[in-house]
Amino acid sequence: MNLLRSFSALALIAVLLFGVSCNEKKPAKPAKNSAKTEQSASQPMSIRYVDEDSIMSNYILAKEINEAMLRKQNQYDAASQQRGNELNKFANSMQQKYKNNGYLTEESFNADQAKLQKMQTDAENYLGGMQQRMQNELAQSQAQLLDSIDNYMKIYAKEKGYDMVIRKSATLYVDERFDVTDEVIEGLNKRYNKVSEK
DSSP states (O other), rough: OOHHHHHHHHHHHHHHHHHHHOOOOOOOOOOSSHHHHHHHHSSOOEEEOOOOHHHHHHHHHHHHOOOHHHHHHHHHHHHHHHHHHHHHHHHHHHHHHHHHHHOHHHHHHHHHHHHHHHHHHHHHHOOOOHHHHHHHHHHHHHHHHHHHHHHHHHHHHHHHHHEEEEEEOSSSOOGGGBBBBHHHHHHHHHHHHHHHHH
16 A cells, blocks of 8 residues: 555545535524624625645645655555565575475474464564554644644634635636635744744
8 A cells, every 4th residue: 555645645635624624604693683694694705715736735734744654655665675575585595495405304394484474474564563553643644734724724714804715626617816825825834833843
């Protein structure tokens, strides 16, 4: 399993979720005055959009998570290659020993076969554990990323007086005048730098 692909898929899910969470409706408050309710319903909504691909490419936290996952994937690939080489080397030495009549007893051959099987089992367990730890770290990182974006979008929309911030990919057409992606990326990065400097 390629964790880079998993990260990309989870990153997309995170962005889709933060887009949806920004659009969640708040529970309706009971109308105190029907005239006031009609007036507010007739007022135009203030809507903006963000390009989620740009956020994932330019938000420092998203880039750091992606780089960390790439490092982990490289470590996993190197460990997998090393274990594979060790297994091949031992299997080849067994084969050569067998061809050269190096096994004097059936017990010594069976002992080497058992050793090879144990090496295979150990390698599978080691790599399986490593992969599980990577998946857990990826899930935690994704939760952190989603939480960071979701929290900032709520603050940002409220400060700017926007009723809704939607994902560009969720629209068929939207005028570029309503694109706030750069502002959001700048705000996310400033907020993230402040947190990481503490």
